């Protein structure tokens with residue numbers, strides 16, 4: 046067998062960037078156990094399978110090597126401390142975090158980006174690790190971004206983007222639309238998830254014209270109605286204006302999906318900012334009464350728009366994506 050320098054080999058393998066998970070289970074005597082793992086991989090959708098690799102160096106190895114169930118918690122940005130606890134702490138790890146048991150009694154960690162409860166489907170001995178293949182029996186997902194890990198340590202996409210925007214000292218102007226067709230919303234399916242149509246502007250002006258060009262490119266025939274939301278997204282260095290729009294005919298495009306507005310699930314959206322706006326939109330659509338949000342990604346105010354569901358254009362007739370940007374001091378958090 047070829048011998049490699051273990052440290053060098055580990056370094057080479059660590060150039061592969063990953064997320065971070067905490068894998069948990071229960072010992073026979075009921076003690077919760079867990080370790081930090083980046084060997085997580087999604088394996089199959091049908092049946093739903095994933096894998097993780099506990100090493101025989103783990104103090105809990107025997108428990109994982111015989112477990113019939115385990116849980117995988119994908120840590121969210123900001124959970125570096127949780128990762129460190131499960132990678133090193135010698136104290137009782139579970140007394141240092143908030144968690145609750147799943148239906149198999151495996152610990153689910155609060156604030157994780159996603160949690161998967163699994164039954165063991167297969168276990169393969171592979172050198173100094175085991176490969177645990179789990180069948181997902183239940184899962185919960187959020188819109189939080191996962192924490193990243195590479196040779197240099199943890200990283201977070203939000204922080205990277207924030208500092209990139211700050212370094213460039215520039216704000217991007219974005220406009221988008223909630224495109225309705227009767228009681229359905231028209232959404233774009235992209236590899237990262239569902240998005241509403243959005244386009245980058247060169248400057249503050251020409252939002253409606255740019256949006257119409259963008260609709261053309263996407264193959265959508267739509268009319269643009271009033272402004273629905275105007276907010277600064279500091280995390281991405283963006284000033285965003287969202288309009289309501291109405292589709293004139295339903296296109297048969299693979300890239301486009303229609304969802305009943307009353308059943309829109311906020312979990313499906315890739316950016317938390319969109320999910321909050323969608324939640325408000327779903328509620329307002331129910332009452333056929335739409336407001337105008339002005340604020341930022343966390344705090345702002347919904348201004349009543351007066352008219353009912355019609356495209357009255359009361360506050361949105363300007364072709365200017367650079368609304369005043371006043372940030373209301375109300376407690377309407379994150380409801381853009």
Ligand SMILES: Cc1cc2nc3c(=O)[nH]c(=O)nc-3n(C[C@H](O)[C@H](O)[C@H](O)COP(=O)(O)O)c2cc1C
Nearest residue numbers: 080081082083084098099100103104105131132133
């Ligand atoms: C980011 C990260 C990823 C890790 N991935 C794994 C892994 O996939 N499998 C593994 O056995 N150990 C992995 N470890 C190491 C264990 O988390 C670490 O050895 C832990 O302290 C073991 O728990 P113990 O103290 O109960 O033995 C990882 C550590 C870090 C920081």
